[in-house]
Amino acid sequence: MMRGKDIPVKRRIVITGVGAVTPLGNSVEDTWKEICKGKSGIGKITKFDSTGYATKIAGELKNFDTRNFVSKKELRKFDDFIIYALAATEMALADSELDINEKNAERVGVIIGSAIGGLATLEKEKEAILRGGPRKMSPFAIPAVLANLGAGNVSIRFGAKGPINCTATACSSGTNAIGDAMRIISGNYADVMIAGGVDAAISPLCVAGFNAMRAISVRNDQPEKASRPFDRDRDGFVIGEGCGIVILEELTKALNRNAKIYAEVVGYGSTSDAYHMAIPPPGHEGAARCMSAALHDAHMSPGDIDYINAHGTSTPPNDLYETQAIKNVFGNHAAKLAVSSTKSMTGHLLGAAGGVEAIFSALSITEGIIPPTMNLDNPAPECDLDYVPHTARKKAIKTVMSNTFGFGGVNAVLILKKFDEH
Amino acid sequence: MKLEERVVEIIIEHLDVTKEECVPEASFIDDLGADSLDLVELIMEMEENFGLQISDEELEKIRTIQDVIDFLRSKGVT
Numbered sequence: 001m002m003r004g005k006d007i008p009v010k011r012r013i014v015i016t017g018v019g020a021v022t023p024l025g026n027s028v029e030d031t032w033k034e035i036c037k038g039k040s041g042i043g044k045i046t047k048f049d050s051t052g053y054a055t056k057i058a059g060e061l062k063n064f065d066t067r068n069f070v071s072k073k074e075l076r077k078f079d080d081f082i083i084y085a086l087a088a089t090e091m092a093l094a095d096s097e098l099d100i101n102e103k104n105a106e107r108v109g110v111i112i113g114s115a116i117g118g119l120a121t122l123e124k125e126k127e128a129i130l131r132g133g134p135r136k137m138s139p140f141a142i143p144a145v146l147a148n149l150g151a152g153n154v155s156i157r158f159g160a161k162g163p164i165n166c167t168a169t170a171c172s173s174g175t176n177a178i179g180d181a182m183r184i185i186s187g188n189y190a191d192v193m194i195a196g197g198v199d200a201a202i203s204p205l206c207v208a209g210f211n212a213m214r215a216i217s218v219r220n221d222q223p224e225k226a227s228r229p230f231d232r233d234r235d236g237f238v239i240g241e242g243c244g245i246v247i248l249e250e251l252t253k254a255l256n257r258n259a260k261i262y263a264e265v266v267g268y269g270s271t272s273d274a275y276h277m278a279i280p281p282p283g284h285e286g287a288a289r290c291m292s293a294a295l296h297d298a299h300m301s302p303g304d305i306d307y308i309n310a311h312g313t314s315t316p317p318n319d320l321y322e323t324q325a326i327k328n329v330f331g332n333h334a335a336k337l338a339v340s341s342t343k344s345m346t347g348h349l350l351g352a353a354g355g356v357e358a359i360f361s362a363l364s365i366t367e368g369i370i371p372p373t374m375n376l377d378n379p380a381p382e383c384d385l386d387y388v389p390h391t392a393r394k395k396a397i398k399t400v401m402s403n404t405f406g407f408g409g410v411n412a413v414l415i416l417k418k419f420d421e422h
Numbered sequence: 423m424k425l426e427e428r429v430v431e432i433i434i435e436h437l438d439v440t441k442e443e444c445v446p447e448a449s450f451i452d453d454l455g456a457d458s459l460d461l462v463e464l465i466m467e468m469e470e471n472f473g474l475q476i477s478d479e480e481l482e483k484i485r486t487i488q489d490v491i492d493f494l495r496s497k498g499v500t
Contacts, residue, residue, distance in 0.1 A: 073438035073460075135475075136466070139459040 011186045014419055015262040016254050017096025017247035018359045019088040022346050023059030023240050027091060031356070032363050035345055035371045036392045040224035042238050042347050047120075047202045054211040057223040058202045059240030059347030077140040078153070079118030080200035080241070085150035086157055088243035088355075089194055093158060096247040096259060098192065100159050107191040109162030110151045111181045112198055112245070113173025115351035115406070117147030120203035150198045150243075162190040170406030171311070173197045174244060174354025175414055179268035181248050182414075191253045196245035196355030206239060213278065215315060227348070228375035229312035229341035230319045230383040237313040240347030244355025246362070255421075262362040263400075263416040267298025273409030280405060283328065284321035287311075290411035291329045291401065298415045302330040305337060305415070306397035307370050309361045310387075311405045312341025313348050322403065323383050338395070340388040344374040354404045358414055361400040365418045368396045425500060429490055432471060436464050446488040472499050 018028045023041025025031035034041070041059045050056040061084075066075055069087040078086075089112075093100070100108050125141040143149050148166035155164055163184050167176035174197020181193035210216040217236040219226040227238040246262075254261060271293060273286035280287065295302060311322055319341075327334045342360050343349075349356055364370055369392050376389040398418045405411045423431075430444045437454050450456040456464065461484070465476050468490065474497050476484075484490055 071438055073436070076436075076463075135469075138466070139462040 011188060012251035013182050013185050013248050013265045014251050014254050015246045015265065015362050016249045016259040017092040017098065018245070018262060018362065019090065019092030019095060020242065020244040020356050020359055021061055021064060021084050021087050022242040022349065022356055023061060024346055026061065026064050028359055035342060035360060036369055038345065038372050038374050038391060040345050040374065041240065042223040042226055044223060045202060045207070048204050050207065053207050054218050055207050055216050056220045057217070057226055057238060058207070059238055059349070060202055061241060077144060079121040079144040081114055081118055081198050082144065082150055082153050084200055084241070084243035085112050085154055085198045085245070088196065088198070088245040089154045089158065092194065092245040092247050098247060098249070098259070104191070105159050105161040107162055108160040108194070109164060109181065109184060109190040109192070110155045110160050110194045111165045111167060111177040112151040112154060112194070112196055113167035113169065113177035113351050113354070114147040114150055114198050115168065115170045115173050116199050116201040116206060118145035118149070119201060119205060121145050123203055123205050154194060158194070160194060169410040169412065170408055171348065171350055171353055172404040172406040172410045172412040173351035175358065175402065175404040175412035176270060176354070176410070178246060178248065178265070178354065178358050179270060179412055179414055182265050182268055185248060185250050191250045193248040194245060195248050196243065196358070197351040197353065198243035198355070199350040199352045200241045201350055202239055202241050210239065217314065225375050227314045227344050229310070229314045229344050229373055230323070230379055230387050231376050232378040232380045234314045234316060234319065234380070236315050237343065238347035240349040242349050242352045242356060244352055244357070244359050246355070246358055261419045263365050264419045265414060266417045267294040267300065267415030269293030269297060269411070269413040271411045273411070275409050277409070278407050280317055280321050282321060284325040284405070286409060287322060287403065287405050287411045288325040288328045290413045291325065291403065294401065294413040294415050300399070300415065302333045305399050305401050307364060307400045308337055308339045309357050309400060309402045310339050310341045311403045312343055312373065314343060318405065320380065320382055322405070323385055326385065334385060337386065338370045338388050338393065339385045340371050340373045342371050344376070354402070354412065357402050357404065358416070361402045361416050364400055365397055365416060368394060370395055370397065425494060426491055428471070429487065429494070432467050433464065433487065436460070436467055444487055446491070447486055449486050468494070474499070
């Protein structure tokens with residue numbers, strides 16, 4: 001985890017643009033407004049007929065007009081996850097006012113993580129084979145399914161010719177993407193990285209599959225109450241879809257072009273549980289080690305953190321174990337921290353979670369508002385931190401930790417800090 | 423509807439081009455912005471619409487809209 005010794009000056013990395021499409025809105029601005037009001041983006045599934053499925057609710061995008069971002073021809077070729085990645089990136093680049101041109105293109109890279117990729121397309125194409133035989137397979141099936149084609153199509157559309165990758169680390173994908181992108185810039189392999197996460201996984205296979213694991217909420221009669229992190233009556237996460245993209249930029253480059261700066265990315269932790277493919281260990285020591293690693297990376301101590309945007313999925317094991325891990329890492333300071341889960345409003349955007357939550361973390365610094373944890377009516381036993389229940393809180397904050405943990409035992413944590421030139 | 427019109431209608435829908443662009447000598451790749459994958463998909467759509475199969479060897483020879491029409495006529499489509 002140590003940086004190379006041959007790098008003489010620490011390159012600092014800042015966020016200069018943000019873009020998102022979420023169940024709460026088709027832009028960062030619209031989404032953030034709803035977050036501050038404590039609105040829920042969860043409703044009945046409309047993307048497929050959920051008759052017979054244990055879960056009939058999800059966080060879908062609403063009134064998202066694909067024509068704003070892709071041509072009719074592209075619409076047939078792309079899975080939704082690719083369209084969401086293009087949309088969020090277009091908005092993030094516009095927000096950053098960065099011009100990608102012949103001179104800088106090779107120093108601009110892309111890492112867009114995805115847990116699920118184009119699984120929904122795969123399901124449809126398999127149906128085409130069953131119906132009409134293998135000759136009925138679309139030539140666009142494979143490029144629509146591969147998870148790295150979010151990053152791939154972004155690179156093609158916007159002309160970014162630097163390092164490219166796709167972190168496929170389940171629900172940590174977006175955070176790993178931003179963390180790994182930060183290291184690429186700090187290692188001087190690029191000056192700008194388009195980074196974040198995307199998923200469009202509200203599909204029959206995903207819903208039935210997560211139901212089979214008993215991982216998602218079946219509170220179908222109260223969609224807006226279904227995602228209730230840290231609450232006694234939580235019964236699983238709610239699948240959401242969307243994309244969150246940040247423009248990461250090396251500080252001097254950002255300053256030279258007078259870019260708007262949201263926050264500095266100062267720490268990244270990445271660890272593995274080495275325990276179980278889908279269940280975290282009690283006390284979640286892997287998550288605790290990850291938070292500690294991010295603090296170490298940022299040269300910070302636990303007392304320096306003001307707010308944690310928690311993984312907070314609303315599954316019984318995660319919320320308890322994440323709370324335990326926070327207490328283990330932060331000790332006495334845990335009681336003074338604000339900890340909230342924006343998944344209570346967006347649902348769990350899987351690979352996109354880390355992307356949109358990094359944006360919420362940055363905005364909590366620039367706007368001085370800590371998002372609430374909604375539906376926390378009766379905190380569960382042992383879940384006794386300050387989860388900012390029900391109402392957003394106005395408070396000036398300097399440092400935010402953003403947690404994400406995923407199947408496979410992956411943990412990824414970012415630390416953002418209010419930008420200060422010195 | 424005439425065969426030419428049916429073919430052009432499918433091309434307009436699949437390649438997102440205008441009717442004016444769809445002159446008989448228009449090349450799918452050079453004039454209509456298609457790549458090799460677009461062409462495969464377009465031919466699949468023709469197969470579906472006209473109820474026949476086009477082999478890869480036959481596909482190789484198709485460059486222009488007129489090539490498609492000639493091919494379909496040679497298979498007895500009217």
